[in-house]
Amino acid sequence: MNTMTAVNTESSISIRDLTLNFGAVQVLKRMDLEVAPGEFIVLLGPSGCGKSTLLNCIAGLLDITDGQIWIKGKNVTWAEPSERGIGMVFQSYALYPQMTVRGNMSFGLKNQKMPQAEIDARVARAAEILQIQPLLDRKPGALSGGQRQRVAIGRALVRDVDVFLFDEPLSNLDAKLRSELRVEIKRLHNKLNNTMVYVTHDQIEALTLADRIAVMRGGVIQQLDEPQTIYNRPANLFVAGFIGSPSMNFIHGAVKGGKFYAEGIVVDLAGYEGGALIDRPKAILGLRPEHLTVTNTAVAGKTIAATVEIDENLGADSLLWLKAGDNQISVRIPVEDRLNAGTSVHLEVDMSKASIFDAETEARV
Amino acid sequence: MADATANTPAVGIGPGPRGAKPRNAFAPRNIMLYGTLIIVAIYYALPLYVMIVTSLKGMPEIRMGNIFAPPLEVTFEPWVKAWSTACTGINCDGLSRGFWNSVWILVPSVVVSITIASVTGYALANWKFKGSEFFFAVLLIGAFIPYQVMLYPIVLVLKNLGDGISFFTVALGLGKVQVYGTLWGLVIVHTIFGMPILTLLFRNYFASLPEELFKAGRVDGAGFWGIFFRIMLPMSLPIFVVAMILQVTGIWNDFLFGVIYTKPEIYPMTVQLNNIVNSVQGIKEYNVNMAATLLTGLVPLIVYFVSGKLFVRGIAAGAVKG
Numbered sequence: 001m002n003t004m005t006a007v008n009t010e011s012s013i014s015i016r017d018l019t020l021n022f023g024a025v026q027v028l029k030r031m032d033l034e035v036a037p038g039e040f041i042v043l044l045g046p047s048g049c050g051k052s053t054l055l056n057c058i059a060g061l062l063d064i065t066d067g068q069i070w071i072k073g074k075n076v077t078w079a080e081p082s083e084r085g086i087g088m089v090f091q092s093y094a095l096y097p098q099m100t101v102r103g104n105m106s107f108g109l110k111n112q113k114m115p116q117a118e119i120d121a122r123v124a125r126a127a128e129i130l131q132i133q134p135l136l137d138r139k140p141g142a143l144s145g146g147q148r149q150r151v152a153i154g155r156a157l158v159r160d161v162d163v164f165l166f167d168e169p170l171s172n173l174d175a176k177l178r179s180e181l182r183v184e185i186k187r188l189h190n191k192l193n194n195t196m197v198y199v200t201h202d203q204i205e206a207l208t209l210a211d212r213i214a215v216m217r218g219g220v221i222q223q224l225d226e227p228q229t230i231y232n233r234p235a236n237l238f239v240a241g242f243i244g245s246p247s248m249n250f251i252h253g254a255v256k257g258g259k260f261y262a263e264g265i266v267v268d269l270a271g272y273e274g275g276a277l278i279d280r281p282k283a284i285l286g287l288r289p290e291h292l293t294v295t296n297t298a299v300a301g302k303t304i305a306a307t308v309e310i311d312e313n314l315g316a317d318s319l320l321w322l323k324a325g326d327n328q329i330s331v332r333i334p335v336e337d338r339l340n341a342g343t344s345v346h347l348e349v350d351m352s353k354a355s356i357f358d359a360e361t362e363a364r365v
Numbered sequence: 366m367a368d369a370t371a372n373t374p375a376v377g378i379g380p381g382p383r384g385a386k387p388r389n390a391f392a393p394r395n396i397m398l399y400g401t402l403i404i405v406a407i408y409y410a411l412p413l414y415v416m417i418v419t420s421l422k423g424m425p426e427i428r429m430g431n432i433f434a435p436p437l438e439v440t441f442e443p444w445v446k447a448w449s450t451a452c453t454g455i456n457c458d459g460l461s462r463g464f465w466n467s468v469w470i471l472v473p474s475v476v477v478s479i480t481i482a483s484v485t486g487y488a489l490a491n492w493k494f495k496g497s498e499f500f501f502a503v504l505l506i507g508a509f510i511p512y513q514v515m516l517y518p519i520v521l522v523l524k525n526l527g528d529g530i531s532f533f534t535v536a537l538g539l540g541k542v543q544v545y546g547t548l549w550g551l552v553i554v555h556t557i558f559g560m561p562i563l564t565l566l567f568r569n570y571f572a573s574l575p576e577e578l579f580k581a582g583r584v585d586g587a588g589f590w591g592i593f594f595r596i597m598l599p600m601s602l603p604i605f606v607v608a609m610i611l612q613v614t615g616i617w618n619d620f621l622f623g624v625i626y627t628k629p630e631i632y633p634m635t636v637q638l639n640n641i642v643n644s645v646q647g648i649k650e651y652n653v654n655m656a657a658t659l660l661t662g663l664v665p666l667i668v669y670f671v672s673g674k675l676f677v678r679g680i681a682a683g684a685v686k687g
Contacts, residue, residue, distance in 0.1 A: 061580050082586030094577035098599035107595070108585030155585075167577075 012037040012195035018067035028219045038193045042206040045216035087156025091168040093148040095140035102136045126157040146177040166198040237362040249287045249329045255280040264325035268301030271351040282359035289332040291353040303346040420655035443652035453640035463637030474555035475612045486567025508561030523550045551626045570604040614665040
């Protein structure tokens with residue numbers, strides 16, 4: 001758990017002890033989160049984990065039950081959404097259907113009673129950045145999904161704010177457009193250097209976009225860290241299982257005298273990068289499919305004996321599903337090394353990239 | 366496409382049936398379906414037919430007794446008489462007086478009730494406040510109380526309302542004000558009684574619009590009225606048409622409130638129609654009565670024809686979510 005107790009006045013967004021109840025249900029539980037200026041934070045988690053709710057709280061669209069929200073050194077806990085200095089992009093684009101693209105982008109500025117010349121200048125600049133100049137006089141109904149989302153980003157852009165909030169902005173797009181716009185959002189962030197908070201359930205988006213990822217479950221941040229750390233050193237079993245496709249292999253067993261024991265498996269834990277390996281009667285060894293290598297020679301304490309069940313060709317590489325005792329294990333291998341079902345092999349473990357979890361607390365050891 | 370055709374095997378079409386399956390127009394299913402529809406259509410159309418032909422006949426022809434026969438000699442005199450010279454008691458200026466009374470009742474009632482209900486529905490759908498669901502439930506219960514129960518209490522309310530307002534107007538030297546027995550009193554009654562169903566209609570419609578639009582409006586700094594007028598209203602034409610049709614037909618066809626809360630000089634058209642049809646002075650002029658009835662029904666009819674398509678769309682849209 002990454003709780004930053006020190007209140008950082010330099011933060012772009014600072015969430016302090018935030019609690020939100022819907023009736024008797026506690027949706028967000030005493031949450032703390034500090035976002036540095038210019039940082040790209042991704043809130044990642046399964047449906048119902050509270051990630052969109054948290055974003056709505058930051059935006060001021062939901063009244064919180066307790067705690068504080070600071071944006072750019074100002075306490076905005078009770079401020080209206082428009083007074084918080086944020087721009088927001090929604091999953092369904094939420095473009096005003098009766099207004100043109102230009103009207104959509106200038107609506108917020110007109111509400112601020114900004115001079116027309118300034119509005120025109122800002123809309124023109126945003127349209128140039130997003131390359132939507134030819135669309136300015138069209139209605140949203142005449143745009144494709146990707147164009148609509150660009151306009152929605154433009155509507156946030158013209159507000160010239162320091163904080164951008166994205167609520168699953170790419171979920172309504174098809175796979176190809178999604179990867180295109182993902183790159184574009186990354187480019188936009190590099191160019192503008194705004195603080196961005198981005199909600200998604202797509203781990204690829206999270207891993208590619210984020211400076212830091214906050215993995216959430218049940219209204220609590222499970223781990224807040226850089227993508228590489230989240231991937232390689234998940235803080236607990238939930239994070240380990242949620243990130244990565246196919247999922248990390250979990251082998252249930254015990255730790256005793258620096259070795260991991262499971263049915264038919266003994267692995268020497270030397271080289272494990274983590275805490276002290278005290279004996280645990282119930283532990284879980286986590287191995288990512290790409291951190292296992294297939295060999296023909298057994299080395300005591302280093303390899304796991306397994307039998308090939310299925311070989312899935314994924315194009316770029318191949319996924320091997322094996323059986324080791326009771327455990328099903330998946331291994332990513334080069335396509336040219338494909339193996340037939342029934343072949344007995346040995347899997348070499350890269351202990352420096354393995355994770356060990358306490359089966360009781362589910363936390364990483 | 367060129368690739369696809371190139372890839373099809375050059376086998377041609379095999380033996381056996383090809384293309385659309387033939388349908389038998391006189392299948393038992395079709396006979397049942399269309400037979401029922403035709404019978405029902407006749408059932409509804411026949412009275413209208415009788416009314417129209419009768420209204421175009423002279424009295425001598427009506428006395429011949431064949432109500433289904435088309436008019437031998439078409440005359441529009443009954444229509445003219447119904448509109449401008451038919452007598453109710455001592456007034457002999459026909460339905461025209463009632464028509465204009467109805468218009469003066471209808472326009473403010475429709476405008477005021479729809480205005481209030483749309484804002485209330487919008488607030489209940491989007492600006493949930495503590496107790497908003499309870500408030501909505503109370504409003505709905507109001508729709509189920511038979512309004513006969515409230516007839517007399519409302520007489521008292523209107524009378525006291527008039528007295529209350531008079532207290533101030535007299536003090537200001539503007540004279541006494543009456544609400545009961547006036548056109549405005551009736552407008553108030555129609556507005557109140559339209560409230561439950563209209564609010565329900567608008568609330569459900571606004572609740573069916575994407576919530577993110579409302580959120581986007583708030584982030585863009587639009588307030589309660591800004592979001593209502595600039596974002597919600599332009600998307601709400603169908604539901605306004607539905608509300609308008611409901612209110613126009615409901616208020617135009619109202620008889621009971623018209624009799625109770627107004628006076629003979631400002632009776633709405635329906636009351637006037639009743640008085641013309643039921644006044645017994647000499648012979649019963651069926652042709653004039655028919656013409657008067659058709660004239661009275663004309664306004665809702667026109668409203669339906671003009672806005673029927675939008676009506677259906679709006680009803681469907683309002684029903685999506687609730």
